[in-house]
Amino acid sequence: MAWWKEPVERWKNALGLNYVVEPTTEDPSHGTGSWWFEEDRWYFQLEPFTRIGFLDWDAPASVREALGWTILHTKPATTSATNEVNIHYGSLVDLDVTALSHEVGKSKAPYIPGAEHWVYPGYLFILRRKRVGDADSRDTGLQWGQVVPDVISATFGQVWHANVGEMNDIIFYVPLVQLEEALVDLPETAEAQSVVQSLSSLANLISMAIAEDALIDARVSVSKLIATPFDVHSGVVTALLALRLASSIKQNATVYGEHPLQLLMHLISKEVRQSFIHVLMERSATPMEEWPEDWLDIVQGVVRANLNVSEAARHLYVHRNTLLNKIERIHQLTGYDVRDVSDAMILYLASWMQPQQLARKSK
Incomplete structure (x- = not known):
């Protein structure tokens, strides 16, 4: 059950409320926890991209404030998208280039609960080890799990990340504001590069850092720009698509949009x-x-x-x-x-x- 349902249902029974939960675009005037009246109903901003509309209900401000306080104080201290992303990733990871390309163009993409707590816009990164032999797979796996999070943290600071899929890939999300700080540290020659080229340079640095610190060859892929939680699906898809192309062009780092000709050849x-x-x-x-x-x-x-x-x-x-x-x-x-x-x-x-x-x- 969603974290907000229990208090809302409890108040529904007490006050006879009828309500609908709706996705909404980000509006600075309606911060989380705010109330406003629109189109003959009261709305409560539940989360950055979710609101509750109360039908045929009018109550004093004190009652609305009490309901809002109850809802927000029921919310867990942290909400993780890890499990949801893992399930979502598992449904996409084995798709070929053509199938992934079709997923990018979907008009109604699945929504991933938990991602509404990320800071937008930003990019998703995927890290994947190149295949290793059975003899060293255990030691390599330990290094992978210990060193890679440190490399991510050293590059971007604290960001959301998770191990996903049977290949123990690592996926992480970097808000643009933290990404821009990392791009500042790129060599001066990268200043004149496009955004895609700069991201590619940064992804290559991550791959080299993993090789140096963990002695592991890894591929790094970067998604398209993710503007809202509703774009997370296409972010996962485009990062996986870039990962597919990384192998075919013999590169350790690829960014979605970097190799359109090679993508065309696959399609x-x-x-x-x-x-x-x-x-x-x-x-x-x-x-x-x-x-x-x-x-x-x-x-x-x-x-x-x-x-x-x-x-x-x-x-x-x-x-x-x-x-x-x-x-x-x-x-x-x-x-x-x-x-x-x-x-x-x-x-x-x-x-x-x-x-x-x-x-x-x-x-």
Whole structure:
């Protein structure tokens, strides 16, 4: 039973009250515990986003104040969303990218009780260990449970967090005001970054801190901005969606909205991918099966370096001349030159349509 139901029902029996409980948007003029008269009824602000409307009832201010005092003093000292989020997380964690994407667009998302006590706006983070062997899983699990909360606290201060799911993921919520304080500590080079890029830099720092302090490789994902308790569902979904993409793009940290192209590659049908490859092969001198084994890594490396071959060579750990020879070989076999922006985009799309890219699972 909700914490407020017992006192309200008790007063209902005593005074013959009829009431309705309604969600409401945040209104600074109606703080928790306030009364106001609107549309021929009295309203009581139960919580930041919940109100009670009393039907066909009028009473002196002293009676209203006594009812309000009784309701609020029945409220537990703390209200935790942990159990609710855990149940909710369990229903979503095994969904694939397509199913999660459909969840994002739901017009009527489930409400998660307890989340109304968080400070908004903010972001949800998910931390997941990469798979470990049976021999060290126990020690790693102990480190995970002891060190990670300390890393979170050192980065953001005290925030809500919980262990969720069978993989013992850690999910935590950071209000924007605390997040902005953490972003101030980022290197100066991050000042000109977008919000998504700054969040990505921060998530990478968390991943590195866990690796350094607990000797655990972990992936970190960040949700979309959560403005109200009614957005928590989409926050969990988008954080899980970012976590899915983190594995496929071989990154330890991802933010929802950071990789729209990779998301698109997961969402388009197999038939569309096959049609695209079929058209692409009209210019190729050889079948795709005979292209160099490392063409995927080379194309993606050059594109991520903004077609700067020297920069790509550093990231790919090869000599610049060696990379140039490989690029020219790919050009001869495929008919596309990755140094040309149009050809590069075609090959880049083709690289993400390969089964080995799309089939990668989170580890």
